[in-house]
Amino acid sequence: MLITDVHAFIQHGYRDFIPHLSIDCAILGYHDGILKILLTAWPDLDGWCLPGGYISRTESIDHAAQRILEERTGLADVFLQQYHTFGQMNRVLPLEEKPEFHDNPLYRAIRGSWLDARTVSIGYYALIDFSRATPRPDEFSRECRWWDIRELPPLLFDHPLMIKTALDTIRKDLQVHPVGLQLLPEEFTVPELQRLYETLLNRTLDRRNFMKKMQQLGILIRHDRTRSIGSHRSPYLYSFDEERYREVLTDQRNMSF
């Protein structure tokens, strides 16, 4: 279901979508040791938001989250995880007190509509390779682009909390689930995999112990030595043993990093 006319959506959207309830996606992108997050901006406003949307009356909330992610990134079949539902009373209010917001054309159009209501938002997170995604703004936004997680712009609503909670959840999930299948190329080196973990955890790890843990998990398949990047010993190339990878995903044992 595509929103083709913003004003029609503002006026009649409640026919197709559930009011008072939205979904916001913390879409984290990784590439070459850099962790970014996808944010959208309203026209004529400074603040940025997580990409969000509404739930069709005929789709599940998981489906809605998948659809929103696909609309913003063009990517389908991404691992998307519900992590928290945000329902504080003041999650939108602080912004209504800002005068520059009241003059905003889009906000004036929304005022009084079904969108101008107290809204509970279900948070989802995804972890993708940002080089494979092409950010597309939705009809409400002037821009949609990646931001380095370490240098975020001013955020609207309770989205700082949403981002923090998403990152905390990912780091906790990392202790239980392997990461990398959707983020690294088909073939990769162990240092590349380690770099991913170090970026997500925001700290350095010991090479040798990291290798040991991955070998214990048994999710790596080593190929013939190849890639010669730098001016030193060339590392082996690996792929994920996808069957084993998925076994470990459903496993309950946790690792320490």
Added chain:
Amino acid sequence: MLITDVHAFIQHGYRDFIPHLSIDCAILGYHDGILKILLTAWPDLDGWCLPGGYISRTESIDHAAQRILEERTGLADVFLQQYHTFGQMNRVLPLEEKPEFHDNPLYRAIRGSWLDARTVSIGYYALIDFSRATPRPDEFSRECRWWDIRELPPLLFDHPLMIKTALDTIRKDLQVHPVGLQLLPEEFTVPELQRLYETLLNRTLDRRNFMKKMQQLGILIRHDRTRSIGSHRSPYLYSFDEERYREVLTDQRNMSF
């Protein structure tokens, strides 16, 4: 906000409450080695439900959950944890196909109202001492009572999944957070505490190793030896060091059980 008239609520409730969104509470009760869950039943129907309710337009979702729990149990200031939001399309549907449901007086009254709509439900869990709670049915229910977790009655909607998810979440949280402050009397013995853990985890633990872990956490204060229950050596009485207990709650290290 109390619902005094069921039919007024069915007709005008949407003025005060958010439609399409509900809260269901998995209220787990423990006492003397028995784990129970609080369930409510519709009049003239076999199926049982988790106690639930709607969110006032002027309260946070956490507040709504607290209020619902207090209405059902009379208990305030209980540790209540949001654990998952359920939004499958078919979470209510399977029941609509049952003929005995269509003849139900309450269901017939609801048909066509704002309550007869696709609903997303936010799940919360609580862990309390069931001997301190007095179950009270709400206006929709004929009965509200404790059920042994091992012998549940037939459940409506997706509530079997909700209960399973709640139990899985509690068992996972047990690895990180201590349990017992709201469940045991002011003074208790270590075997009593261990029994609580064994009941929640549904398996036996080694006495000596359990004691060691509790001592490591440092949340126990030993009193003068007293309680003489059985016909053998009488165990020491302990209390929680509440300050330390709360420190450990916010800590991130996890224990293995």
Added chain:
DNA sequence: TTTTATTGCGTATCTTGTACACATTAATTT
């Protein structure tokens, strides 16, 4: 007094996490 079941406290062992040493490799430098 003896028996029995339970509690309290300890130790041995195995597993796991962590720190770090050293050999291997490949491009660069001399």
Added chain:
DNA sequence: AAATTAATGTGTACAAGATACGCAATAAAA
């Protein structure tokens, strides 16, 4: 071509933690 350099691959030592289990102390019952 040999030496240098910086990275990768593998192994080992130590510490911390988890687990298994032994044995004395106690209190009520036999």
